[in-house]
Amino acid sequence: MSTTSPAKGTAPPVSAPLPWSGLLALSTAAFTAVLTELLPAGLLPRMAPDLGVSEARIGFLVTGYALASFAAAIPLTALLRGLPRRPVLVGALIGFAVSNAVVAVSSSYALTFGARLVAGGMGGTLWAMLAGYAARMVPAERRGRAIAIVLAGITLALALGVPAGTALAGTVGWRTAFGLLFGLAVLLVGWVRWRVPGFPGETPHARVPLARVAALPGIPAVLSVTLFLLVGHQVMYTYVAPFAAHAGFGRTGLVLLVFGAATVVGIWITGVLVDRHLRPTLVAALALCAAVMLALGLAAGVPGVLLISVALWGVAFGGAPTLIQTALIDASGPERADVATSLQTTVYNAGIAVGSLTGGLALDGWGAGALPWTALPLVAVALGVVTAARKAFPATRR
The missing domain is CATH 1.20.1250.20 (MFS general substrate transporter like domains)
Structure with a gap:
C-alpha cells in the first residue's frame, strides 16, 4: 500500500x-x-x-x-x-x-x-x-x-x-x-x-469545468482514437459469426475463443511495455489491427489465415484500451482522470453503437465480405491520429 x-x-x-x-x-x-x-x-x-x-x-x-x-x-x-x-x-x-x-x-x-x-x-x-x-x-x-x-x-x-x-x-x-x-x-x-x-x-x-477538461491538450486526440478504433473494431466483432460463415469456417465459437485467448496475451505484452514505450506500442497495435483487416479482406477464405488473423487481432486489440487510457490520464492528470474517463466511457459506448450500426448496414448492403474493408479505413484513421498527435502520445511518458 x-x-x-x-x-x-x-x-x-x-x-x-x-x-x-x-x-x-x-x-x-x-x-x-x-x-x-x-x-x-x-x-x-x-x-x-x-x-x-x-x-x-x-x-x-x-x-x-x-x-x-x-x-x-x-x-x-x-x-x-x-x-x-x-x-x-x-x-x-x-x-x-x-x-x-x-x-x-x-x-x-x-x-x-x-x-x-x-x-x-x-x-x-x-x-x-x-x-x-x-x-x-x-x-x-x-x-x-x-x-x-x-x-x-x-x-x-x-x-x-x-x-x-x-x-x-x-x-x-x-x-x-x-x-x-x-x-x-x-x-x-x-x-x-x-x-x-x-x-x-x-x-x-x-474543479475544472467539463468542457475545459475535454479541451485539455491531448484529450481530443485520445478521444478521437478511442472513437475510430471502437467503430472499426465493432464493425467486425459484432458480425464475426456471419463473416466466419462467409469465409467457409462455421465454427464461430472457436473464432471467439481464439480472439479471447489472444487478448490475454495482448494485455500482458502491454503491461510490460506501456510505461516505457507507450507510443511505439500503440502504433504497432493499430498497425497490426489494420494489417489484420487487410488480410481478412483478401484471404479470409483460407482457415489458417482466418484464425491467425483473428489471433493477431486479439493481441493488438487486447492491449489497445490500456495504452489509450494511459495516454488519456497522462493528458488529464490523475486528479482529473475521473472526468476525462467519463468522457471516454461515453465515446467508447458511442463507438460500440456506431460500429454495430455501420457493420449492420455494410452486411445488409454488400454482404459479409465488405466488413473488413469497412473497418480498415476507420482503424487507419485511428493510426493516423496517433502518428500525427505526438504530444498526446509522446514517445517517452513523463
Whole structure:
C-alpha cells in the first residue's frame, strides 16, 4: 500500500512495490461489471420462459444496461466528483449487488429491466473511476502497468467469465448465476474497504469545468482514437459469426475463443511495455489491427489465415484500451482522470453503437465480405491520429 498518506492523494515512491491487493480488487470490480453487463446475452433461452417474454426482449436487458451506462457516465461523475473516492466506489459496487440480487429473484420483466438500468448507471460511474483510481495508487512511472492490471479484469471477463458463467447457469440455473454475482459484489465491498486506499474528491476551487477538461491538450486526440478504433473494431466483432460463415469456417465459437485467448496475451505484452514505450506500442497495435483487416479482406477464405488473423487481432486489440487510457490520464492528470474517463466511457459506448450500426448496414448492403474493408479505413484513421498527435502520445511518458 502507499507509504504516504492516502488522504492527501499522493502516490507511493517509485521504489515501493505495486499495491497488488488493491489493484486486483479494482480488476475484480471490472470483471464483475463486464460479467453483469453481458451475462444475459448467453442466457437468452433460459431467462425468456421464466420471465414470460421473448428472447429478443431478454437481449434488451443488455441494451438497457449499455444505454444507462452511456447516459450516466458524465452526469453522475460530475455530480459525485467532489466526494471521497472510496465511498463512491463502494456505493457503485453495492448498486451492482442490489441489482443482481433483484434479477436473481424477480419474476417480473419490468422489475428486472429496472434493475438492469440501475446496474448500467453504476457501470457508468465505475468505468469513470477505475483507471484514475489505479493511477493515483502508484507513481507516474508505473501508471501504465497499474492500469493494465485493472483493465485485465475486462479481458478475463470476456475470455473466461462470460463463457464460464453461461456454462454454470446451464448447470445450476440462471438465477443462481446472478446470485453468485451478488455475492461477488458483496465480497468486493469488503475487499475494497480493506485494501484500496481512500482518496479525496476534487475541492470546489480545483474543479475544472467539463468542457475545459475535454479541451485539455491531448484529450481530443485520445478521444478521437478511442472513437475510430471502437467503430472499426465493432464493425467486425459484432458480425464475426456471419463473416466466419462467409469465409467457409462455421465454427464461430472457436473464432471467439481464439480472439479471447489472444487478448490475454495482448494485455500482458502491454503491461510490460506501456510505461516505457507507450507510443511505439500503440502504433504497432493499430498497425497490426489494420494489417489484420487487410488480410481478412483478401484471404479470409483460407482457415489458417482466418484464425491467425483473428489471433493477431486479439493481441493488438487486447492491449489497445490500456495504452489509450494511459495516454488519456497522462493528458488529464490523475486528479482529473475521473472526468476525462467519463468522457471516454461515453465515446467508447458511442463507438460500440456506431460500429454495430455501420457493420449492420455494410452486411445488409454488400454482404459479409465488405466488413473488413469497412473497418480498415476507420482503424487507419485511428493510426493516423496517433502518428500525427505526438504530444498526446509522446514517445517517452513523463
